[in-house]
Amino acid sequence: MPGKLTIPEKVAYPLEELAWECTKNAVAVSQYLSSHNLPQPSHSPDGPSRTLPQGTPASIRQARESLMDAALKLFQLAAGPSEFIPNLAPGFQYVACLTWLLRYDIFHLVPDSSPTATVSYADLAAAASVPEARLKSIIRMVMTCALFREPSPNRVGHSATSALLARDADVHSWASYLSTRSAPTALAMTAAHDRFGPNSVAKNETAYNVAFATELPFFDHLALDPKNTAEFAGYMRNVTTSEGVNIKHLVEGYPWADLSSSQQEGQPLIVDVGGSTGNAAIALAKSFPSLRFIVQDLPDNANAGRRAAAASSLPEQILSRLTFQGHDFTEPQPVLGADVYLLRMILHDWPDHVAVTILKNLVPAMLEADTKSKLIIMDTVLPAPNRGVPSTVERIVRVRDLTMMQVFNSRERDLDQWRALLAEADGRLRLRRVMEPFGSAMSLLEVELDLNWVKGETIESKEGQEEVVVGAEEEEDSLDSGEDSNWDISG
Numbered sequence: 163m164p165g166k167l168t169i170p171e172k173v174a175y176p177l178e179e180l181a182w183e184c185t186k187n188a189v190a191v192s193q194y195l196s197s198h199n200l201p202q203p204s205h206s207p208d209g210p211s212r213t214l215p216q217g218t219p220a221s222i223r224q225a226r227e228s229l230m231d232a233a234l235k236l237f238q239l240a241a242g243p244s245e246f247i248p249n250l251a252p253g254f255q256y257v258a259c260l261t262w263l264l265r266y267d268i269f270h271l272v273p274d275s276s277p278t279a280t281v282s283y284a285d286l287a288a289a290a291s292v293p294e295a296r297l298k299s300i301i302r303m304v305m306t307c308a309l310f311r312e313p314s315p316n317r318v319g320h321s322a323t324s325a326l327l328a329r330d331a332d333v334h335s336w337a338s339y340l341s342t343r344s345a346p347t348a349l350a351m352t353a354a355h356d357r358f359g360p361n362s363v364a365k366n367e368t369a370y371n372v373a374f375a376t377e378l379p380f381f382d383h384l385a386l387d388p389k390n391t392a393e394f395a396g397y398m399r400n401v402t403t404s405e406g407v408n409i410k411h412l413v414e415g416y417p418w419a420d421l422s423s424s425q426q427e428g429q430p431l432i433v434d435v436g437g438s439t440g441n442a443a444i445a446l447a448k449s450f451p452s453l454r455f456i457v458q459d460l461p462d463n464a465n466a467g468r469r470a471a472a473a474s475s476l477p478e479q480i481l482s483r484l485t486f487q488g489h490d491f492t493e494p495q496p497v498l499g500a501d502v503y504l505l506r507m508i509l510h511d512w513p514d515h516v517a518v519t520i521l522k523n524l525v526p527a528m529l530e531a532d533t534k535s536k537l538i539i540m541d542t543v544l545p546a547p548n549r550g551v552p553s554t555v556e557r558i559v560r561v562r563d564l565t566m567m568q569v570f571n572s573r574e575r576d577l578d579q580w581r582a583l584l585a586e587a588d589g590r591l592r593l594r595r596v597m598e599p600f601g602s603a604m605s606l607l608e609v610e611l612d613l614n615w616v617k618g619e620t621i622e623s624k625e626g627q628e629e630v631v632v633g634a635e636e637e638e639d640s641l642d643s644g645e646d647s648n649w650d651i652s653g
């Protein structure tokens with residue numbers, strides 16, 4: 163809804179074109195906010211922490227995505243190649259400063275009693291027991307990325323972003339995790355490849371192992387210190403409540419109700435393999451009263467899930483359809499002939515040879531089904547470059563890919579890599595449909611066994627072989643943004 167904006171006859175040059183994309187989409191977002199009496203984005207400490215609230219129509223969310231994409235490209239184009247290197251330095255300095263600010267608890271020491279509350283550098287330095295000059299250098303650096311403000315000379319106040327870090331413990335621990343774990347791990351990537359060889363897929367020969375001087379795999383190392391485990395749990399809470407990996411995409415992104423209609427008798431059975439403490443199964447059970455679930459995980463998690471469910475206020479009509487089972491997914495699947503085997507956020511943690519084992523272990527169980535068993539994989543499908551996915555979105559998906567490499571020697575996969583993985587596990591595993599729920603960082607890959615497959619037959623691996631279902635949300639007023647992608651993993 164760009165309103166009264168006049169579209170220029172012709173936008174002749176790349177800078178103008180990008181600037182026009184920015185203007186057009188900024189107007190769409192601003193007018194939406196104003197027409198719904200919502201606050202405009204602002205760096206003021208009482209500014210909104212989300213630019214667009216939950217439930218904003220897809221077209222407006224796309225406009226915001228296109229705005230960020232065009233603004234980033236505009237900056238890069240205007241800066242030009244000669245300023246590429248100097249513009250890298252602020253990025254790592256921001257992370258260095260963030261680490262320092264968290265270490266000395268500066269976010270909590272700046273007053274947040276009112277939007278206008280401020281503190282002098284001298285008093286803040288005294289409260290944090292740090293030298294005033296260093297505090298000033300660091301705060302003035304991060305002010306260039308909208309953390310803190312200096313509304314009057316030598317007095318510090320919160321910005322919207324620093325205020326969020328001060329009041330939200332989970333965001334604070336997310337920042338802490340990022341600066342103390344993710345950043346040192348990323349910087350150790352080359353050293354790890356030098357030390358272990360660039361082809362290593364061992365779980366304890368990663369950049370994380372180099373950065374933290376440990377021979378233990380990531381989770382075993384974290385478990386040594388309960389403080390680290392708690393910090394990671396806070397990080398995961400943020401990740402799982404963020405829009406991109408929200409459980410609603412599992413619930414709404416696949417036609418689960420169809421399983422019941424295709425079933426002659428009884429309740430369809432879903433086995434959630436590596437289902438943790440049952441979060442996904444419980445969400446599905448709430449929405450689909452005719453589905454039964456077995457949640458499998460390592461014994462400790464399965465026991466924790468069983469205990470938590472029993473102690474919860476979940477009604478009997480959900481509890482009666484939920485079973486927890488200890489099972490190591492690198493061993494053969496003990497539940498034969500289930501209607502669905504679900505692997506959500508599992509395979510991306512593992513290098514190909516283990517992912518192949520996990521898949522192979524499911525095939526004999528799938529073969530036992532009366533009607534066709536389905537395997538549903540919910541994981542990221544990496545986009546191909548330059549296919550209309552905004553760079554602001556693509557770079558975050560690629561961060562996930564690199565994180566998997568640096569922490570687990572694993573990776574995210576593109577569609578061809580998913581097809582190849584399935585083919586390597588068993589030539590009969592066929593990718594039937596790919597669902598891409600709007601706003602989800604992960605797709606749902608529906609896989610079945612092709613029982614007519616003949617060994618030795620070549621599997622074509624061309625794109626478009628299977629049905630791709632894009633976006634579960636209704637498109638309304640088109641913005642003519644030139645973007646037809648609905649990628650949005652912003653949270």
Ligand SMILES: C[S@@+](CC[C@H](N)C(=O)[O-])C[C@H]1O[C@@H](n2cnc3c(N)ncnc32)[C@H](O)[C@@H]1O
Pocket residue numbers: 435436437438439441442458459460463489490491492505506507508511
């Ligand atoms: C990233 S979590 C995903 C959890 C869940 N599927 C979800 O979507 O929230 C990976 C899960 O795999 C489980 N896991 C790791 N190794 C396993 C193994 N060998 N067998 C079974 N589960 C395992 C972990 O305990 C964890 O719950």
